[in-house]
Amino acid sequence: MAKPKFIELPGCDLIPIIYEDRSVLAIDKPRGWMLVPDSWRKTNWNLQTAIDSSIRADDFWARSRNLTYLRHVHRLDADTSGVMLFAKSEGAMRAMGDMFESRRMEKTYLAIVEGVPREKEWTCELPIGPDPLKFGKMKVDRGEEGKEAETHFRVLISNERFTLLEASPLTGRTHQIRLHLAESGSPIMCDEIYGRVEKGFRLGLRAVRLAYKDTFTRRPVNIIAPAESFLREYGFTLSEEQRKEKWSYRPPPVETRPGADAPPPRNHK
Numbered sequence: 001m002a003k004p005k006f007i008e009l010p011g012c013d014l015i016p017i018i019y020e021d022r023s024v025l026a027i028d029k030p031r032g033w034m035l036v037p038d039s040w041r042k043t044n045w046n047l048q049t050a051i052d053s054s055i056r057a058d059d060f061w062a063r064s065r066n067l068t069y070l071r072h073v074h075r076l077d078a079d080t081s082g083v084m085l086f087a088k089s090e091g092a093m094r095a096m097g098d099m100f101e102s103r104r105m106e107k108t109y110l111a112i113v114e115g116v117p118r119e120k121e122w123t124c125e126l127p128i129g130p131d132p133l134k135f136g137k138m139k140v141d142r143g144e145e146g147k148e149a150e151t152h153f154r155v156l157i158s159n160e161r162f163t164l165l166e167a168s169p170l171t172g173r174t175h176q177i178r179l180h181l182a183e184s185g186s187p188i189m190c191d192e193i194y195g196r197v198e199k200g201f202r203l204g205l206r207a208v209r210l211a212y213k214d215t216f217t218r219r220p221v222n223i224i225a226p227a228e229s230f231l232r233e234y235g236f237t238l239s240e241e242q243r244k245e246k247w248s249y250r251p252p253p254v255e256t257r258p259g260a261d262a263p264p265p266r267n268h269k
């Protein structure tokens with residue numbers, strides 16, 4: 001039975017499946033879908049709930065794969081598009097979740113900012129915690145509530161108005177890239193929480209890459225989401241050669257657990 005290369009959910013465009021193996025399935029998440037608990041009833045755009053319902057309905061995309069379980073391993077903000085990883089079993093969920101927690105998952109985002117940042121490459125390590133004055137907003141918090149956060153930024157290219165950045169978060173705090181860029185003086189374009197909204201634009205943030213060594217096969221996995229449409233919104237283009245050079249497989253960050261079998265850490269400037 002041929003497996004469709006997309007997830008088909010009622011009332012929305014097809015969601016592309018960009019990678020799949022025996023343990024995981026990765027999609028190119030469109031803007032608009034949220035990853036929130038089932039108990040949060042304020043939206044009909046709960047991606048996990050919609051996928052669960054589709055699997056229970058025995059829809060063809062799921063039936064062709066004999067899927068009974070598909071659970072998101074990490075989250076993306078509602079307005080952030082790009083690579084999102086799902087586990088096909090509870091065992092895969094635990095293994096992949098541990099990979100994110102132990103920083104063995106290499107994550108790459110593209111971010112659009114207005115103007116030109118002060119530096120071409122830098123690291124932000126400001127701790128992050130919830131803002132008690134506004135639900136859903138985060139803030140820099142050096143107190144007990146703040147959690148360590150680290151993001152590496154690199155300027156890729158600029159045009160007459162915007163700069164395209166590569167963002168590599170080593171931790172996975174809520175709104176980490178958005179807050180760290182705002183605190184660096186270069187908020188993401190059209191960020192309604194940490195920057196400003198401009199008519200005709202959408203949030204300039206896209207997850208373009210996940211890379212890791214498969215827990216079960218020990219083989220490197222490099223999942224890349226297309227970026228051409230996203231880049232065109234802001235007047236950028238990258239050749240296929242540039243994309244391959246910038247997001248080819250590199251060893252994931254060092255495992256932090258004692259005694260772990262891990263590759264040596266990469267050097268970040």
